[in-house]
Amino acid sequence: MPHLDALHRTALRLTRSGSDADDLVQDAVLKAYRFFDHYEAGTNFRAWLLKVLTNVFFSKYRRQTLDSQMRALGEGDPVSDGWMGMATMAPNREPERLAERALLEGAVLKALDEVPEEFRAVLILADVEGLTYREIADAVGCPIGTVMSRLHRARRAVATKLGLGAHGGEQKKKSEGDVLSLDAFRNRKKEASG
Amino acid sequence: MEGCDETRRYVDAWVDGELDPGAALMVETHLARCEECREEADAIRSIKGALAASREGHAAPGSLRSRLLAALDEEDQEKASVEHATARRKHATGFLLAGAAMTTIALATGWRGSINGTGPVAGAAMMPPLLDDIAQRHARNLPVEVTGSEPTQVANFFTGRLDIPVRPVHFRGVPARLVGARISNVSDRMAAALYYEVGGRRVTVFVFDSAVLPRAFDTDGLQPVRVNNQPAYVGNARGYTVVLSERRGIAYAVASDMPASDTLGIVSQADIQ
Numbered sequence: 001m002p003h004l005d006a007l008h009r010t011a012l013r014l015t016r017s018g019s020d021a022d023d024l025v026q027d028a029v030l031k032a033y034r035f036f037d038h039y040e041a042g043t044n045f046r047a048w049l050l051k052v053l054t055n056v057f058f059s060k061y062r063r064q065t066l067d068s069q070m071r072a073l074g075e076g077d078p079v080s081d082g083w084m085g086m087a088t089m090a091p092n093r094e095p096e097r098l099a100e101r102a103l104l105e106g107a108v109l110k111a112l113d114e115v116p117e118e119f120r121a122v123l124i125l126a127d128v129e130g131l132t133y134r135e136i137a138d139a140v141g142c143p144i145g146t147v148m149s150r151l152h153r154a155r156r157a158v159a160t161k162l163g164l165g166a167h168g169g170e171q172k173k174k175s176e177g178d179v180l181s182l183d184a185f186r187n188r189k190k191e192a193s194g
Numbered sequence: 195m196e197g198c199d200e201t202r203r204y205v206d207a208w209v210d211g212e213l214d215p216g217a218a219l220m221v222e223t224h225l226a227r228c229e230e231c232r233e234e235a236d237a238i239r240s241i242k243g244a245l246a247a248s249r250e251g252h253a254a255p256g257s258l259r260s261r262l263l264a265a266l267d268e269e270d271q272e273k274a275s276v277e278h279a280t281a282r283r284k285h286a287t288g289f290l291l292a293g294a295a296m297t298t299i300a301l302a303t304g305w306r307g308s309i310n311g312t313g314p315v316a317g318a319a320m321m322p323p324l325l326d327d328i329a330q331r332h333a334r335n336l337p338v339e340v341t342g343s344e345p346t347q348v349a350n351f352f353t354g355r356l357d358i359p360v361r362p363v364h365f366r367g368v369p370a371r372l373v374g375a376r377i378s379n380v381s382d383r384m385a386a387a388l389y390y391e392v393g394g395r396r397v398t399v400f401v402f403d404s405a406v407l408p409r410a411f412d413t414d415g416l417q418p419v420r421v422n423n424q425p426a427y428v429g430n431a432r433g434y435t436v437v438l439s440e441r442r443g444i445a446y447a448v449a450s451d452m453p454a455s456d457t458l459g460i461v462s463q464a465d466i467q
Contacts, residue, residue, distance in 0.1 A: 009252045009254075026265050029262050030269055107244075108244040109248055126210065127246060128245045129249075130246065152202075155237075
């Protein structure tokens, strides 16, 4: 069943634990089964299942308060914070370079895992599961404007974890040495692990 | 550059294709002349692309499928007591159709798919006492009280000795030999222990009151599976595989020193008369 894969994938990204993910999927499937009457025929069933899963996650598996998550992401206006040269992430421009793509994918998933829950949930639903803003707003129970701002902050957090910029306004100025490329990123990783 | 703040407010939505044409045009006009914002849009696209690519090739574990099936069965049994059967069937049908028949796939895969490669899941820390008890009694290999290779004759030994009916258990299609039996205990209840030899390895079938069985949703260390379309649980304790199932109020525990997949293979050939 394709939906089960999506549920498990999402649960795994939300809980970051294989056993918690299994429990979460089971709780969500049972809840969906019990409340199937609430599913509106003709609407996106996968989005509805993901909504149930997200709700169960936040009601039973939540580890962080929203306040602490906001603090973890840092204060400040999420929209006006600067990004620094991230355009040189080559794989996007040369999709045939599969190895680099894979490297990027692994790094992005690792960065995703470190994003606070509320923001991670929105990012997963948008970018992994491809839900629309309206479906995400419905799933997490907040206005579309909040979805937009959480998504923005979540992506910015991922970029930061990848070392791809998104520093404060005062660091906006770019210098040659700061040019970010996948090579530079890979070298940094090598240094960090070696 | 002027308009950066405004653009950043909407660039995520622009990449996501969520902007109306007017707002999209505004963003595009700015991006055409602002490199920094263009880079931000490219970064968002890169992250989005990498996350979308992570969808590929992810499959939920087979053990989860069988576990869900057992959980849904349990749910059905609970519902049956409060809901009209017809309404329940309709509900279930709708759920399955919309859900692309999750349970049907789990059924078709059967226990083979759920067990393949994964093996028993029980960890020592979560080991239920029942499982441990059964494994221990299998391991001790106490002397038999009745010998014989004819299941019906051995089963008759228990008549009047146990407060549950002990029916003969045959294994079809596997080289199983009944060695003998004795009265045993499972969780302080009297039980029949039937000793078999399968391909030179010991298999013990414990027959006892199913009241001893843990409730289906309280099965830490036990993995729900389907054997011949019947729910069963498989676990591992002290290095032994234990498969638990229930027929007509009587519990059957099959303990063996074979892997879970082989033990389930034997269980699937069991014929209780």
